[in-house]
Amino acid sequence: MNRCAGFCAVAFLAAFTTVAAAEVRTVWLDDLELGLIKQGWGKATAKKSVQGKPLRMQGKTYDRGVGSHAAGSFYVELDGNTKRFQTSVGVDNNSNGPGTISVTLVGDGKVLFRSPVLKNGEAPAVIDLDLTNVKLLAVRMDDGGDNPNFDHVDWADAKFTVEGADPKLVPRTYPHEEKVLRTPKPPQEPRINGTRVTAVRPGSPFLFRIAATGVRPMQFSANGLPAGLALDQGSGIISGTLADKTPATHKVTLVAENAHGKAERELRIVVGDTLALTPPMGWNDWYAHYDRITDAMMREAADIMISTGMADVGYQYVNIDDCWMTFAKHKDPKRTGPQRSDKGDILPNAYFPDMNAMTDYIHAKGLKAGLYTSPGPLTCAGCEGSYDREEQDAKQFAAWGFDFLKYDWCSYTKKAANKSLEEMKKPYIKMGTILKTLDRDIVLNLCQYGMGFVWKWGAEVGGHCWRTSGDLGFELDRYHDVARRNAEHWEYAKPGAWNDPDYLLIGYVGAASEMGEPIACSLSPNEQYSYMSLWCLMASPLFYSGDMTRLDEFTLNVLCNPEVIDIDQDPLGAQGHPVVRRDDDTEVWTKPMEDGSLAVGLFNRAEAEQPVKVAWSEIGLKGKQRVRDLWRQTDLGVFEETYSVPVGRNGVMLLRLWPEK
Numbered sequence: 001m002n003r004c005a006g007f008c009a010v011a012f013l014a015a016f017t018t019v020a021a022a023e024v025r026t027v028w029l030d031d032l033e034l035g036l037i038k039q040g041w042g043k044a045t046a047k048k049s050v051q052g053k054p055l056r057m058q059g060k061t062y063d064r065g066v067g068s069h070a071a072g073s074f075y076v077e078l079d080g081n082t083k084r085f086q087t088s089v090g091v092d093n094n095s096n097g098p099g100t101i102s103v104t105l106v107g108d109g110k111v112l113f114r115s116p117v118l119k120n121g122e123a124p125a126v127i128d129l130d131l132t133n134v135k136l137l138a139v140r141m142d143d144g145g146d147n148p149n150f151d152h153v154d155w156a157d158a159k160f161t162v163e164g165a166d167p168k169l170v171p172r173t174y175p176h177e178e179k180v181l182r183t184p185k186p187p188q189e190p191r192i193n194g195t196r197v198t199a200v201r202p203g204s205p206f207l208f209r210i211a212a213t214g215v216r217p218m219q220f221s222a223n224g225l226p227a228g229l230a231l232d233q234g235s236g237i238i239s240g241t242l243a244d245k246t247p248a249t250h251k252v253t254l255v256a257e258n259a260h261g262k263a264e265r266e267l268r269i270v271v272g273d274t275l276a277l278t279p280p281m282g283w284n285d286w287y288a289h290y291d292r293i294t295d296a297m298m299r300e301a302a303d304i305m306i307s308t309g310m311a312d313v314g315y316q317y318v319n320i321d322d323c324w325m326t327f328a329k330h331k332d333p334k335r336t337g338p339q340r341s342d343k344g345d346i347l348p349n350a351y352f353p354d355m356n357a358m359t360d361y362i363h364a365k366g367l368k369a370g371l372y373t374s375p376g377p378l379t380c381a382g383c384e385g386s387y388d389r390e391e392q393d394a395k396q397f398a399a400w401g402f403d404f405l406k407y408d409w410c411s412y413t414k415k416a417a418n419k420s421l422e423e424m425k426k427p428y429i430k431m432g433t434i435l436k437t438l439d440r441d442i443v444l445n446l447c448q449y450g451m452g453f454v455w456k457w458g459a460e461v462g463g464h465c466w467r468t469s470g471d472l473g474f475e476l477d478r479y480h481d482v483a484r485r486n487a488e489h490w491e492y493a494k495p496g497a498w499n500d501p502d503y504l505l506i507g508y509v510g511a512a513s514e515m516g517e518p519i520a521c522s523l524s525p526n527e528q529y530s531y532m533s534l535w536c537l538m539a540s541p542l543f544y545s546g547d548m549t550r551l552d553e554f555t556l557n558v559l560c561n562p563e564v565i566d567i568d569q570d571p572l573g574a575q576g577h578p579v580v581r582r583d584d585d586t587e588v589w590t591k592p593m594e595d596g597s598l599a600v601g602l603f604n605r606a607e608a609e610q611p612v613k614v615a616w617s618e619i620g621l622k623g624k625q626r627v628r629d630l631w632r633q634t635d636l637g638v639f640e641e642t643y644s645v646p647v648g649r650n651g652v653m654l655l656r657l658w659p660e661k
């Protein structure tokens with residue numbers, strides 16, 4: 001049989017028809033798969049505002065279009081034959097709120113349209129874009145420079161004029177970017193890294209591993225170590241209990257030596273009541289293992305923290321999140337069982353057969369161990385919480401040898417008498433007070449998602465760091481907006497009191513909603529460097545929460561730059577924040593450092609490369625400045641009044657400036 005006879009004729013005819021009469025059609029944005037529009041609040045809605053009301057701007061209603069909310073973004077895949085995109089965009093007029101937004105539309109990495117700040121009650125911006133040959137339209141909705149309150153965005157009459165395939169909303173994507181390794185390989189000679197100041201309460205056990213890069217074997221020594229502490233010369237682990245319990249600051253000179261050279265650095269050991277004098281650093285298992293976590297995985301993470309060199313730049317805590325206890329019900333029977341012993345002691349599930357053996361294992365490496373519970377009857381994942389057993393549990397955690405506690409509100413809502421500030425503080429005051437009575441130092445992390453302006457009272461109730469918002473895993477692509485929100489509370493950060501914008505979710509991480517196996521992070525390489533820079537500028541706790549067994553060279557490069565980490569760990573404890581924000585989507589963040597220098601982040605939040613500039617006068621500086629590129633660890637020179645540099649899409653240039661004498 002000649003198979004081609006019929007088939008080929010049809011194919012030929014079809015091709016001929018397409019070429020001869022390329023049909024010009026209208027495709028409405030409201031007919032596309034709107035679930036792919038990412039936004040800060042609510043859901044993108046067809047033909048209605050984000051509140052489900054008729055689309056309305058400056059008193060005029062529109063039958064077609066999409067109601068959305070800033071900050072947000074969407075990506076439209078085109079085949080090059082979409083001719084136009086037309087819409088009127090502005091703030092929906094149904095609410096009386098002071099919404100302000102701006103939008104940017106980028107075609108294949110080139111800015112095609114940038115609106116001014118659009119306000120509620122004002123005329124929408126009319127957009128009519130030529131999209132010929134464009135393959136990817138990236139749309140960003142921003143908060144207009146203030147905050148996202150009432151930022152209801154209407155894309156009225158939004159439509160594409162199409163000659164080829166239908167435009168398609170696609171998940172977040174970005175033009176190809178090389179995974180450039182910015183952090184140089186550590187030199188062979190020793191460099192001492194991480195915190196320069198550490199605290200211990202009078203009488204508590206002390207443990208500190210000197211973080212140092214450089215070729216092993218390395219020989220450590222410490223001059224001025226207070227009596228009661230001993231240093232292991234081969235591993236650099238200092239441990240013991242200080243003989244003198246008087247509050248004091250002991251200045252110790254740490255020395256690391258190998259075949260290639262010698263490094264010295266001062267470490268201040270502060271005997272006093274305030275812990276976490278610099279933001280805690282480490283790993284938390286949540287976004288890698290969820291309800292699959294085991295003792296073996298925790299030990300493995302500790303091993304990897306050492307073998308990858310993470311511990312050599314200052315990572316220290318190895319923390320279990322939720323799910324180490326038993327569940328009432330779980331698909332894995334080994335995770336169920338009695339919640340407490342006859343004496344009421346909390347019981348770990350069968351995957352944690354011996355907590356003391358596990359913390360001993362972690363401590364033997366000079367690292368510290370952390371765990372998690374809730375003040376409510378159940379944790380967020382549904383395990384046994386500490387409600388009404390706070391003291392018994394806290395004592396148990398100390399007896400098991402833990403050094404860090406994440407205290408997650410979760411089901412406490414059911415126990416709080418009302419929504420008053422007093423009720424919000426209550427469980428944290430309780431735990432904070434109990435921890436102070438223990439003979440072990442336990443850093444307390446308040447996890448209650450920023451309720452009741454926790455940054456104003458977190459330290460006073462005994463917390464050392466507090467989450468300022470919900471789970472970052474639900475809005476990772478908005479890490480920069482999350483950072484901006486967290487940075488609004490910069491005045492409250494100080495040694496022992498840190499705003500926590502949540503974990504470092506790069507490498508292989510699971511999706512917060514599914515709790516599935518980790519997948520490759522969806523942020524671009526530039527974005528990952530920006531993310532880490534923001535976290536360091538904000539003096540955030542630095543907890544990596546991806547899969548330790550799948551750390552690759554690039555992820556480690558982002559996580560392990562000692563000069564970048566120095567910004568985070570600076571003993572002054574100031575939190576950086578944005579000081580200049582321009583309409584072209586560039587931002588300048590600054591963070592004052594203890595030595596009188598200034599850390600400066602130049603951020604480009606646009607979808608395309610552009611120069612980002614800073615004038616010394618804008619950031620409170622006078623005179624010549626010596627400028628260093630921290631990611632690449634190179635001096636850029638001395639600059640008189642300004643500095644400007646091209647920065648890639650969603651990228652950063654992280655600098656440190658010293659006044660030039």
Ligand code: GLA
Nearest residue numbers: 286321322380381408447471
């Ligand atoms: C909450 C917290 C997360 C994580 C989970 C565990 O969602 O915010 O960080 O601890 O609970 O269930």
